[in-house]
Structures are given as structure tokens and as C-alpha cells.
Amino acid sequence: MTKTTATMITPDSDSASAPLILPSLQIRELTFRWQSRQPALTFPDITLDAGNHLFLRGASGSGKSTLLGLLAGLNSADNGEIRLLGKSIGALDPSARDRFRADHIGVIFQQFNLVPYLTALANVILPCQLSPVRRDRISSGTRTSDTRAAIHAKAKTLLTALSIPRELHSRKPTQLSIGQQQRVAAARALMGAPELILADEPTSALDSNNRDRFMQLLLEMAQQNKTSVVFVSHDPALAHHFHHQIELEQPSWLSS
Numbered sequence: 055m056t057k058t059t060a061t062m063i064t065p066d067s068d069s070a071s072a073p074l075i076l077p078s079l080q081i082r083e084l085t086f087r088w089q090s091r092q093p094a095l096t097f098p099d100i101t102l103d104a105g106n107h108l109f110l111r112g113a114s115g116s117g118k119s120t121l122l123g124l125l126a127g128l129n130s131a132d133n134g135e136i137r138l139l140g141k142s143i144g145a146l147d148p149s150a151r152d153r154f155r156a157d158h159i160g161v162i163f164q165q166f167n168l169v170p171y172l173t174a175l176a177n178v179i180l181p182c183q184l185s186p187v188r189r190d191r192i193s194s195g196t197r198t199s200d201t202r203a204a205i206h207a208k209a210k211t212l213l214t215a216l217s218i219p220r221e222l223h224s225r226k227p228t229q230l231s232i233g234q235q236q237r238v239a240a241a242r243a244l245m246g247a248p249e250l251i252l253a254d255e256p257t258s259a260l261d262s263n264n265r266d267r268f269m270q271l272l273l274e275m276a277q278q279n280k281t282s283v284v285f286v287s288h289d290p291a292l293a294h295h296f297h298h299q300i301e302l303e304q305p306s307w308l309s310s
């Protein structure tokens with residue numbers, strides 16, 4: 055594991071010398087201001103290669119969730135650039151950004167954001183209903199011509215691999231424990247093998263045994279899919295699971 059504060063930015067994807075495998079994530083000179091009178095949050099330059107896993111930590115208020123929101127395209131940067139899979143997301147209009155997120159990014163939120171009226175299985179299938187790209191990745195990787203059956207089978211396999219037994223697949227999220235809800239959220243993020251998973255403190259409600267087991271399962275499955283992971287937590291005990299780590303510094307106006 056290396057502690058990374060900044061790495062080299064690779065050439066523009068549009069140029070003739072662009073590498074065949076683009077980094078999952080490139081950030082350059084990024085700043086964001088929640089309110090016009092508030093000083094800007096500034097973020098280190100980062101390059102994360104495809105399939106690598108990055109642990110993003112820092113004190114409360116250092117901007118971890120803000121950065122994840124910028125990467126997910128939920129907010130737009132004031133300055134600087136974010137490239138995901140070689141594409142500058144600031145150049146996309148809001149609907150193209152939503153489409154890009156649905157096709158290429160799995161998100162695990164702090165509160166999991168499972169749809170309460172859908173079963174665990176239906177929650178996991180959801181990304182394939184929102185994205186033909188993720189749907190096609192599953193149907194092209196199977197021998198059956200029945201896409202719906204292939205998607206259901208994949209969702210069940212993922213849930214089972216994440217230790218959600220079959221008898222719980224038809225339960226609604228409120229009928230599951232916090233740890234089970236979290237693993238359903240992880241299965242949903244992994245569905246259709248997105249190139250990047252963004253996870254915001256999904257282990258904060260777990261004891262240390264369940265936390266370590268969850269980390270192992272999530273990162274093993276991401277590795278199988280060659281999915282990059284950016285994982286936010288304030289807990290340094292998780293750092294050893296990752297290829298790289300970055301610590302965000304608390305803004306001086308918060309520490310004074």
C-alpha cells in the first residue's frame with residue numbers, strides 16, 4: 055500500500071498518444087465552495103489506475119463527502135477538472151452526467167439509500183433497469199438468451215456472495231439488519247460491473263469483525279470485476295485493505 059498525495063496525470067484521452075487503458079480517475083487543481091462567502095475547499099491532484107482501490111480519509115469537515123459528491127457528478131467543481139475513464143465530467147450537461155453515472159459508477163451511500171418498497175433482489179437489479187450498458191454487460195457475459203433471467207441470476211449470485219442468504223432476497227430493506235442492508239447496497243453498486251465504485255463511510259454502523267468482513271467481500275468482488283474503488287472513511291484501521299490512501303487536510307479556516 056502506498057500513501058498517495060498526488061500522482062502524475064496521463065495525457066488527454068483525445069490525443070493520439072492516449073494509453074489503451076485509461077485511469078479510472080484523474081483530478082487536477084480541484085476546488086469547490088458550498089457558499090459564495092465560504093472559503094473554497096481544495097483537493098489534491100489524484101490519478102487512480104483502472105482496478106486500483108483508494109482509501110480517502112481525513113478529519114471531520116476535511117471535504118471527503120464533498121469530493122465524493124463531485125466525483126459522482128452530484129455537484130459541479132468551481133475550478134479544476136475531474137476525468138472519469140478519460141472523460142471530463144465538467145463538460146457533460148446534467149442529463150449526460152446522470153447517464154454517465156448510471157452506466158459507469160456504483161455508489162454506496164452512508165445511509166445505503168435502498169428503495170424501501172422494493173425487495174433486496176429488486177434493489178440489486180435496479181442499476182440494470184436504469185442502464186442498458188450495465189444490463190448488456192451481464193447478458194453478454196452469459197450463455198442464456200434470456201436477459202431477464204441472466205440479470206436475476208447475477209443479482210442472486212452477488213447477494214449470496216455477499217452473505218445474504220436466499221430466504222432474505224425477497225425481504226424489504228426495513229426487514230433486514232443494518233449489516234445486511236449495507237451488503238445489499240454493495241451488491242447493487244457491483245451489479246453490471248461498473249468501472250468505478252464510490253463508497254461513503256458504509257461501515258460506520260458496524261462492529262470491527264463485520265466491518266473487516268464487509269471490506270474483504272467488497273474489495274474481492276471489485277477485484278474480480280476489475281472495478282476501481284474510492285472509499286471514504288475517517289477510520290485509519292481500514293487503510294490496509296487498499297492499494298493507495300490519501301489523507302485530506304482540514305481547511306485552515308476550520309482548524310483555527
Ligand SMILES: Nc1ncnc2c1ncn2[C@@H]1O[C@H](COP(=O)(O)OP(=O)(O)OP(=O)(O)O)[C@@H](O)[C@H]1O
Pocket residue numbers: 088089095112113114115116117118119120121288308
Ligand atoms: N450542504 C452543505 N452546505 C454548506 N456547507 C456544507 C454542506 N456540506 C458540507 N459543507 C461544508 O463543507 C465542509 C466539508 O464537508 P464534508 O461533509 O465534505 O466533510 P467530511 O470530511 O465528509 O466530514 P465528515 O467526516 O464529518 O462526514 C465542511 O466545512 C462542511 O460544513
